[in-house]
Amino acid sequence: MARNANWVPDDVDPGLASAARLCDYLLGGGHNFATDRALAEELLLVQPNARTIARLNRAFLRRAVLHLLDHGIRQFLDLGSGIPTVGNVHEVAHRAAPDARVVYVDFEDVAVAHSRMTLEHVDRATIVQEDVTEPDAVLAAAHRTGLLDLAEPVGVLAVGVFHFVPPERDPVGVLATYRDAVAPGSALALSQFTSDLQPVEMAGVVEVMKKSMNPVFPRTRAEITALFEGFEVVPPGVVPLPLWRPEAEIAGRDDPERAGILAGVGHKR
Structure with a gap:
């Protein structure tokens, strides 16, 4: 991509790959640099299923949002939302519930800049630039948008972010800080790289991502389940991406043992 493209903030260093832009490339997007594409190709050498994993993670996000809408949730806090691609949270939510409100959160400059462009004329959706590991700052910024009311149930989305x-x-x-801040009836949808599936390939992913601004920290099923502390995890529990309430028969290329990521949804009672 050209350095002076209008979606590139002036202070972005195109020489250091980011997870958001790498994922954008794996999903077929165009908001990435040569360094991101080169690192993605290295990633594909150690984890040939990387594009499928990215697609499966996006599909889980859609199913999770629809599940939360079915449970009456009408506002979403999307942590580590990344670069907008087809199937954003507000697109999924607004088709089913036009009154739904979405606050995206990301820290990466390109993700934020492109999100602002995408959301410029979208009602009931916005983005704040904050570090998701600073929940008090995130919640304060989200509240200032006027789109997040902590007195009402919130769908907290942590899809493909906490492995960073x-x-x-x-x-x-x-x-736990996010959980304690949201009202009863809220929920957490989370997915995260695991060392329990394809450990050799995951070790390769860890090494490749050390070259980026976003190293990866895969976790075991027990460690991922612990992230749901205080939430009641709904069936089928914390499972490989394709096994979380699939809408159709699982295709051979979506082999759960090669999914790379575990996912689940929990409700706050």
């Missing part, structure tokens, strides 16, 4: 949170940042504690 190192253990020393206390991911369980961070999510």
Whole structure:
């Protein structure tokens, strides 16, 4: 991509790959740099299923949003929302419930800049630029938008983001702060890279992502389940992406053992 493209903030360093832009490339998007594409190709060498995993994670996001809408939730806080692609939360939510409100949260400059462009003429959806591991700052910024009312149930979406949170940042504690802030009836939808599926390939992913601005920290099923502390996890529990309430028969290319990510949804009672 050209350095002077109108979606590139002036202070962005195109020489350091980011997870948001890498994922954009894997999903077929155009808001990425040569460094992102080069690192994505390295990723595909160690995890040939990376594009499928990205697609499966996006599909889980859609199913989770629809599930939360079915449970009466009409406002969403999308943590680590990344670069907008087809099937954004507000697109999924507004088709089913035009009154739904969405606050996206990301820290990466390109993700935020492009989200602002995408959302410029969209009602009931906006983005705030904050670090998701600073929940008090995130919640304050989201409240200032006028779209998030913590007195009402909130769908907290942490889809494909907490594997970028190192253990020393206390991911369980961070999510507990979000949980304690939202009203009963709220819910958490979460997906995260796991070392329980394809451990050799996941070790390769960890090494490749060390070259980016977003190292990866895969977790075991037990560690991922612990992220739902204080939420009642709904069936089928914390499972590989394709197994979370699939809408159709699972295709061979969507083999759960190669999904790379575990996912689940929990409700706050």
